[in-house]
Amino acid sequence: MEIILANPRGFCAGVKRAIAIVEHALKFYKSTIYVKHELVHNQYVIKDFKKKGIIFIENILDVPDHSVIVFSAHGVSKQVEQQAIKKKLIILNATCPLVKKVHVEVSKASKKSIETILIGHQGHPEIIGTLSRYDNKKRKIHLIENIQDIKKLKIDKNKKIKFFTQTTLSVNNTKSIISALRNKFPNISGPKTEDICYATTNRQKAMIQLTQISDIIFVIGSKNSSNSNRLTELGKEMKVPTKQIESFLDIKKKWLKNIKYIGVTAGASAPNILIEEVIKHLKKIGAKNIREIQGIKEEKIFKIPKNLIYMKKK
Incomplete structure (x- = not known):
């Protein structure tokens, strides 16, 4: 392996x-x-x-x-x-700071009385914080989670409308939602640069690469980690067996039967020690070689x- x-x-x-x-x-x-x-x-x-x-x-x-x-x-x-x-x-x-950026933009839309749509997961702490930045009494901020929710929106198509997104969404799904919004609301506009953060985007691109060459993929990340969940969903969408694990203790040996290439990734909130422990465990149960795919170098501080x-x- x-x-x-x-x-x-x-x-x-x-x-x-x-x-x-x-x-x-x-x-x-x-x-x-x-x-x-x-x-x-x-x-x-x-x-x-x-x-x-x-x-x-x-x-x-x-x-x-x-x-x-x-x-x-x-x-x-x-x-x-x-x-x-x-x-x-x-x-x-x-x-x-990337979440703060969305807070600032939503606050600006509120002050300008611009009807606003927020794409994100209801109940997520980031969304709770962002929704609170809009406090206009004459206009509303509408939370949507998928394309189906767009049908429920009761907004004048001729009005000026803004949209923003949670920073940890699926890049592909969000593009589809934004496209559907633009089709329904000709006057809608969004941020100059996408709200989905660079780290979420980069890890999803790396995940797609991993799905091309892996027989199974382990995503290291907690169950309440939005960006880790999106990586797991992406692996499954690409038809590769994908297991989201908290640590090496979650790995079942039976998952590795007849497996040659084991992909390993981790969400943006997973520490390096968990990755190292997973690698060490996989070596113990038969993995011989390790290689790293080429990807985007992150230098942001x-x-x-x-x-x-x-x-x-x-």
Whole structure:
């Protein structure tokens, strides 16, 4: 058996930034540090931070006044921000800059009273945060998840309309939805550059490459990781047996019967240690060679907040 590694795979710049923010906070704040929601959607990362004393909460009202709060990489709603300010919390914002970009654009559409459509998964924390940026009393923001939802939209076709998307969607599915929106609404316009983030796009391109040369593919990523789920769906769409796993412990030996080429990739919130453990395990049960496919080199870096940089220098 041969292991074929997707490239790129694993952590993106937004996840690295979020983790760095919490790591710095642990060094410089002596008090308990709270995180709103899971910092990133990966159980290994969350368990590791819990061991270090981080407390994850869903309701901001559960945080004592004047405490340190970290907003997760997915972003939070305006209401949560206002509650945090009211409680005089020390706010460390780990929201991915690419999610913030969507927040800003949706807020602009709201201020200009432009009817807005948001493509995304209902209930996802990123979507909850983005929807809250639209607070126009005269106009609406409409959430759609698929092409079928477009039929339910009751919007004047002649109006000026804007659309935006969640950053971790399927690239191909989203293109189809946008195409259907443009057909129905001639005056619709979207962002100058796509909202789906570079890391999601790059990992999906690498996944397509992997499906061409793999007999089975392992996607390392937690069940609530949107970008990991999209990789798994893509593998299945390409008719390649695809298994989404939390770690090497989920791998069943029977899956590898008569398998020669094992593809391995990881979602943007999966740490490298999980990839290394999967490779080590596959070697133990018979894999002989490892090769990495050529892919897009990711060089993007997102800086941590200035107040933490200042404390680091101090």
